[in-house]
Amino acid sequence: MEYTKREISYLAIVTLVLTFVFAFNDNRDVFVLSYWITNFIKVFVLVGISVFIHDFAHDLAAKRYGFISEYRIWGVKKFGLSGKDKYPKIINFFGKKIKMNAFPIGIIIALFLTLISNGKLFFTAISSYGLMIKKSHRIGRKFIEVTDFEEAKIALAGPMANILLAIILSIFNSSGIFSTLILINSMMPVFDMIPFPGLDGSKVFWGSKPLFIFSFLFILSSAILLKYLSAIPALFLALIFAIMFLIIYLFQSFK
Numbered sequence: 001m002e003y004t005k006r007e008i009s010y011l012a013i014v015t016l017v018l019t020f021v022f023a024f025n026d027n028r029d030v031f032v033l034s035y036w037i038t039n040f041i042k043v044f045v046l047v048g049i050s051v052f053i054h055d056f057a058h059d060l061a062a063k064r065y066g067f068i069s070e071y072r073i074w075g076v077k078k079f080g081l082s083g084k085d086k087y088p089k090i091i092n093f094f095g096k097k098i099k100m101n102a103f104p105i106g107i108i109i110a111l112f113l114t115l116i117s118n119g120k121l122f123f124t125a126i127s128s129y130g131l132m133i134k135k136s137h138r139i140g141r142k143f144i145e146v147t148d149f150e151e152a153k154i155a156l157a158g159p160m161a162n163i164l165l166a167i168i169l170s171i172f173n174s175s176g177i178f179s180t181l182i183l184i185n186s187m188m189p190v191f192d193m194i195p196f197p198g199l200d201g202s203k204v205f206w207g208s209k210p211l212f213i214f215s216f217l218f219i220l221s222s223a224i225l226l227k228y229l230s231a232i233p234a235l236f237l238a239l240i241f242a243i244m245f246l247i248i249y250l251f252q253s254f255k
Contacts, residue, residue, distance in 0.1 A: 018188075022122070152206075162189040213245060
């Protein structure tokens with residue numbers, strides 16, 4: 001996969017922000033700058049791995065259906081109580097004009113929660129993606145444009161890759177060496193699956209509500225259970241929980 005200069009800058013921004021979120025509180029009683037910086041660098045590498053895996057999964061799924069995924073920072077096109085502050089817009093940043101395609105609400109929330117909670121509260125839904133069509137790869141398909149269900153599967157690929165990585169790492173985490181990486185890959189998919197416009201969760205929700213119910217509950221319950229149980233029991237219980245609620249939803253739908 002190849003990244004444009006814009007995508008590389010977005011990846012760098014997202015990685016830095018998420019590193020700040022996860023590394024801000026280093027769990028030490030006394031602040032030691034050298035230790036904090038060392039921890040920040042370690043977390044930066046782990047976040048970079050997690051962000052890449054998330055986006056790589058999107059890209060693989062997109063190519064499966066004849067598209068190219070484009071990495072983006074999640075934001076909103078209208079901002080303010082009146083909704084008059086619309087994007088894209090040009091802003092002046094120390095004399096340099098920069099085009100902002102959307103207001104980065106996710107980054108603002110993430111930084112705000114981190115600061116007011118001293119790093120004890122997380123918000124990680126700060127990235128998104130777009131799809132660019134490769135018409136030659138859509139030949140023979142019923143629709144040229146992406147269908148809602150295809151979009152749902154492409155969107156789900158990223159969060160699912162993260163939570164599955166967390167589950168796999170938990171199997172080999174008896175010494176606690178992977179604890180931070182497990183935390184990162186447990187938190188990221190939970191927030192990405194929130195059905196806010198532009199996030200992975202909204203694309204899954206509108207593409208297939210049964211798929212959203214199953215995947216969201218599986219990811220959420222896995223993230224919670226991995227804190228208290230080993231990998232296999234957590235996986236087993238998360239699957240049962242997600243399947244049970246999916247059956248209830250389907251039963252209610254067909255009444």
